[in-house]
Amino acid sequence: MALAEPFATGDSLLHRLDPRAKLVAAIVWSLPLAVLNDLRVLLLGVVVSAMLLAAARLDPPRLLRRLLLVNVFVGFLWLFLPWSVSGEPVATWGPIAVTREGLLLALKLTLRCNAIVGAWIALLGTSRLTAIAQALRALHVPEKLVLIMFFCVRYIQAIHDEYGRMAAAIRSRAFAPKTTVHTYRTYANLVGLLLVRSHDRAARVYDAMICRGFDGRLHTLDAHRLRTRDVVATAVLSGLTLVLVVMECLTTG
Amino acid sequence: MSDNGLIRLQDVHFTYLGRRALFTGIDLHLNAGDLLGIVGANGSGKTTLLHILVGLLRPQRGTINAFGRTIQSPGDYHQLRQKIGFLFQDSEDQLFCPTVAEDVAFGPLNLGKSRAEALAIVEQTLERLGLSTLAGRISYELSGGEKRLVALATALAMQPEVLLLDEPTSGLDPRSKRELVEHLARIGGTQLIASHDMEFVRSSCRRVILLDAGRIVAEGPTDEILGVEDLMLRHGLEVPHSLVAEGAIALDHHHGAGPSHGHGHAATHERRGHT
Numbered sequence: 001m002a003l004a005e006p007f008a009t010g011d012s013l014l015h016r017l018d019p020r021a022k023l024v025a026a027i028v029w030s031l032p033l034a035v036l037n038d039l040r041v042l043l044l045g046v047v048v049s050a051m052l053l054a055a056a057r058l059d060p061p062r063l064l065r066r067l068l069l070v071n072v073f074v075g076f077l078w079l080f081l082p083w084s085v086s087g088e089p090v091a092t093w094g095p096i097a098v099t100r101e102g103l104l105l106a107l108k109l110t111l112r113c114n115a116i117v118g119a120w121i122a123l124l125g126t127s128r129l130t131a132i133a134q135a136l137r138a139l140h141v142p143e144k145l146v147l148i149m150f151f152c153v154r155y156i157q158a159i160h161d162e163y164g165r166m167a168a169a170i171r172s173r174a175f176a177p178k179t180t181v182h183t184y185r186t187y188a189n190l191v192g193l194l195l196v197r198s199h200d201r202a203a204r205v206y207d208a209m210i211c212r213g214f215d216g217r218l219h220t221l222d223a224h225r226l227r228t229r230d231v232v233a234t235a236v237l238s239g240l241t242l243v244l245v246v247m248e249c250l251t252t253g
Numbered sequence: 254m255s256d257n258g259l260i261r262l263q264d265v266h267f268t269y270l271g272r273r274a275l276f277t278g279i280d281l282h283l284n285a286g287d288l289l290g291i292v293g294a295n296g297s298g299k300t301t302l303l304h305i306l307v308g309l310l311r312p313q314r315g316t317i318n319a320f321g322r323t324i325q326s327p328g329d330y331h332q333l334r335q336k337i338g339f340l341f342q343d344s345e346d347q348l349f350c351p352t353v354a355e356d357v358a359f360g361p362l363n364l365g366k367s368r369a370e371a372l373a374i375v376e377q378t379l380e381r382l383g384l385s386t387l388a389g390r391i392s393y394e395l396s397g398g399e400k401r402l403v404a405l406a407t408a409l410a411m412q413p414e415v416l417l418l419d420e421p422t423s424g425l426d427p428r429s430k431r432e433l434v435e436h437l438a439r440i441g442g443t444q445l446i447a448s449h450d451m452e453f454v455r456s457s458c459r460r461v462i463l464l465d466a467g468r469i470v471a472e473g474p475t476d477e478i479l480g481v482e483d484l485m486l487r488h489g490l491e492v493p494h495s496l497v498a499e500g501a502i503a504l505d506h507h508h509g510a511g512p513s514h515g516h517g518h519a520a521t522h523e524r525r526g527h528t
Contacts, residue, residue: 005351129351154349157393204346207309211339212411213363215331221358221375223368 049118294489338408398429
């Protein structure tokens with residue numbers, strides 16, 4: 001059981017690029033963007049990410065759902081930042097003052113988050129998980145980390161399903177969550193059992209793996225070769241990142 | 254070991270941590286070409302025995318000889334597992350790669366096959382089981398029957414000399430079960446099947462051993478063991494319906510109620526005391 005990879009199949013240019021090139025491009029893109037601060041620069045970052053998403057030709061409803069999910073968390077920032085950051089008030093309700101600086105910060109974080117997540121969906125969402133694992137290994141990420149990443153992603157859904165089954169079992173016995181010790185105890189038992197079952201599942205999967213000759217290295221069927229287009233694509237995105245950094249430097253003096 | 258002996262367990266003792274001993278000196282012989290069933294009620298030790306055979310559990314005492322050598326070190330077990338295909342009780346545990354093809358290729362790639370060789374094995378194995386159309390499918394989206402067959406394909410792709418199957422019919426509907434029986438018959442070779450599905454064991458195994466509380470209590474040709482009603486009931490099992498329908502059961506072999514249709518030798522295979 002595992003998470004589906006809804007964007008991994010396709011025939012766009014981004015789907016055809018070597019995962020190693022895409023991984024490098026994604027890292028090169030994200031790190032500076034995480035610290036850039038100029039609103040126009042961040043806006044340009046979002047535009048570039050949107051272009052990447054368009055180039056990836058992903059299923060729009062699915063993509064919007066994925067972005068919406070990310071922006072739910074961003075929404076919490078909009079709930080708190082506008083009135084918790086000190087600065088020039090633009091509106092006041094009793095003791096609460098919404099400041100220009102707070103709104104600006106929330107907006108910048110929203111743009112930054114969407115620019116990075118959009119690029120990662122376009123670049124890494126268009127690769128299979130096994131290909132990304134292979135790319136990480138090619139970039140000399142320690143094997144154990146690669147395996148942990150691989151299995152974390154693959155079994156999130158399994159753990160979620162396990163939780164679903166147990167939640168259904170407690171609901172079927174007339175459990176209704178309330179603010180009571182019984183409720184807390186029930187949820188504590190549920191979480192505890194989830195951990196135990198996850199551990200058991202992990203042990204069984206490991207047994208199944210070693211029965212098929214697993215020796216600590218993950219071999220896959222994916223065969224990739226770095227081509228000129230991969231190098232060009234990485235160079236173009238790196239160039240765009242550099243442009244954003246230079247723009248930021250120029251605007252901030 | 255006999256000339257065609259593949260695996261031999263001798264005087265194996267095994268105890269799960271903090272529990273009472275499960276096996277206290279069990280012996281098991283598996284010869285080339287055997288279709289051997291291990292039957293027994295829940296908790297009788299069937300799965301544990303299979304896990305000991307492939308080194309997923311290590312016995313506290315006793316010896317394991319397999320393919321002409323004594324298995325002792327982790328390296329021995331690693332080599333042993335390359336010759337044994339294991340079908341786990343829960344196919345979900347066995348299918349962890351994104352697609353069916355990748356799952357089937359996992360074993361061959363670990364054995365050092367090239368991608369091209371692994372792909373050829375995948376194609377061949379899936380075709381053998383009539384699963385070619387599933388190659389690109391996401392493993393977790395398959396039906397229970399399909400998952401079981403794909404799990405079998407992952408074991409077969411190792412090109413094993415022995416196939417160990419742990420409760421292969423659990424959760425399967427009658428049609429999937431029939432398909433599995435047909436495939437196993439076609440695959441042939443040496444198979445060790447642990448199951449409490451008596452009909453399945455009857456249709457797939459030539460010989461059975463009956464396990465109860467970690468002891469082999471009876472051993473012999475399938476119908477001769479499964480047809481002894483008293484023996485089966487005493488050890489938490491039932492005579493397969495097909496055998497009842499054929500009238501080939503012995504109601505109580507201890508009291509001379511001999512089975513019909515020539516199944517009168519089960520008593521000679523029943524073991525007394527600890528094995």
